[in-house]
Amino acid sequence: MELHWDVIGAPSSAGAHTPGVEKAPGALRKAGLIALISRGCDVDDLGDVPGFRWTPDPSYTRSQNASEVLRVATDLAQQVVASVRRQRIPLILGGDCTVTIGLVAGQARAGTPPALVYVDGGPDLYTPETRANGNLDAMGLAHMLALHGSVPAIAAAGPFVPLLTPDRVVTYGDSLWRDDHERGLVEELGITDISAEEVHADPTTAAARARALAEAAASAFVVHFDVDVLSFVEAPLADVPEPFGLTLAEAAITLSTLVSSPRFLGLTVTEINPDHLPDEEVLPRFTRMLAGALAG
């Protein structure tokens, strides 16, 4: 089955700690992403939704730039609905992790509330009550689940609240410590978790398990991919470095396994900070991996 991709850029760092990730859609295009995807699949580049460059938000220090986070997610959801009508698969280039709210909300608005495979160094389950920095990109999944303490307007970005239930979520690739706050929440909520350790042990089996779980959880699923799931030593792309993540080869197996499912309905790629790249090779190497994996 050939995938027909619609690339949608979301140059926003509204939910980040600092500026930087808003430059990622432009950097990925400059690294040749669209041409590389077109070798294996049909692809249209729809350009960017209006972006936002992070600035401190003194009026809401615990949920900074919440109105811009919501605006970007809402704009993306509209684009996703338009892509679904054209029978195309959205590939959203973030931007910070909150862009995934736009993908899930858009598919739900288009009539297919999806399951979600959350490939990320951490599951983004903080809320304004538990995250003193106030960066909403650490709280995206919490808002889709409408956890206590969420910003109500962001939790209501989709056609219903909560946008997701824990049985529709698979977290994947995290390397959280045993006493970590988010690890406790994953267990308490009953979210199925496939840790980085499990992926390292056997990436093919881990990816197949994530796919099977997502296929069983709903009639379709989408995938969130935060580059902080990658080991920063191997692939230094992320806004926030993570030491214990996946290799690029493990990420490639994961993504190609997920996107080749007949129930796959869209992907976000988030948290690339072009200002963190140590040399000219890192982003092209990642871009080749991504484009190769998108061919399924």
Ligand SMILES: [Mn+2]
């Ligand atoms: Mn994240």
